[in-house]
Amino acid sequence: MAYIEVQHATREFRNGEQTTVANRDISFTVAQGAVVTILGPSGAGKSTLLNILGGMDSPTSGRVLIDGVDIAQFSAKQLTTYRRQAVGFVFQFYNLIPNLTARENVELASQITQDARNVDETLALVGLQDRAQNFPAQLSGGEQQRVAIARAVAKNPKLLLCDEPTGALDYQTGKQVLQVIQDAAKQTATTVIIVTHNSAIAQMGDLVIRINDAQIQSVTPNAHPTPLADIEW
Numbered sequence: 001m002a003y004i005e006v007q008h009a010t011r012e013f014r015n016g017e018q019t020t021v022a023n024r025d026i027s028f029t030v031a032q033g034a035v036v037t038i039l040g041p042s043g044a045g046k047s048t049l050l051n052i053l054g055g056m057d058s059p060t061s062g063r064v065l066i067d068g069v070d071i072a073q074f075s076a077k078q079l080t081t082y083r084r085q086a087v088g089f090v091f092q093f094y095n096l097i098p099n100l101t102a103r104e105n106v107e108l109a110s111q112i113t114q115d116a117r118n119v120d121e122t123l124a125l126v127g128l129q130d131r132a133q134n135f136p137a138q139l140s141g142g143e144q145q146r147v148a149i150a151r152a153v154a155k156n157p158k159l160l161l162c163d164e165p166t167g168a169l170d171y172q173t174g175k176q177v178l179q180v181i182q183d184a185a186k187q188t189a190t191t192v193i194i195v196t197h198n199s200a201i202a203q204m205g206d207l208v209i210r211i212n213d214a215q216i217q218s219v220t221p222n223a224h225p226t227p228l229a230d231i232e233w
């Protein structure tokens with residue numbers, strides 16, 4: 001059975017007389033443990049889709065089955081539990097708590113789930129075991145993003161959602177961060193979704209979903225994802 005099954009999901013935003021359709025009749029499936037890239041230009045509807053998958057928003061119509069359960073039907077309370085237990089988020093800007101150390105940032109996230117990973121092992125997974133006692137301001141952008149990845153992975157999520165995770169990083173650091181996401185995902189068998197507007201980065205996915213003008217343009221399985229070392233942009 002597919003791990004994610006989105007069926008005819010549409011998300012409209014109404015503002016007075018005006019209606020914006022951010023996602024229109026979106027359907028696709030994702031196998032457990034896959035790394036999926038969602039590619040599309042600005043305004044295509046990528047973040048809207050990611051927010052729906054992460055339980056931060058719900059579609060106006062359609063079904064969003066995660067592990068066989070339709071989260072589109074969830075109440076606000078059920079969505080809160082889903083976000084806490086099942087989903088890890090990595091954003092373009094790292095959103096770390098500035099007055100907590102790297103370790104404390106990760107620990108805080110691990111405390112809200114029952115099935116959390118070991119904090120120090122997770123920091124080691126992203127190569128930051130020696131920087132655990134540093135505050136975010138003492139870390140580079142790439143290191144801060146790695147803390148954010150550790151924070152997301154420490155929850156032991158079923159789903160790791162990354163919205164433009166390299167958007168604020170230089171080329172080399174961006175590559176390293178994507179490698180960390182890919183390695184962490186494969187080692188923990190987590191299903192990962194990475195939103196990007198960069199078609200080169202999209203080639204790292206086991207599945208590449210192209211979105212344009214709120215609609216799916218193509219869903220392409222990638223039997224041989226390009227190794228990050230070979231990706232240039």
Ligand SMILES: Nc1ncnc2c1ncn2[C@@H]1O[C@H](COP(=O)(O)OP(=O)(O)OP(=O)(O)O)[C@@H](O)[C@H]1O
Nearest residue numbers: 013020021022040041042043044045046047048049
């Ligand atoms: N809360 C909202 N209210 C009204 N319109 C919205 C809302 N959220 C998104 N939209 C609209 O939906 C469309 C898709 O937005 P979305 O943020 O999903 O695109 P995106 O592909 O993630 O873009 P970007 O790459 O620039 O982040 C846009 O036209 C946007 O203005």
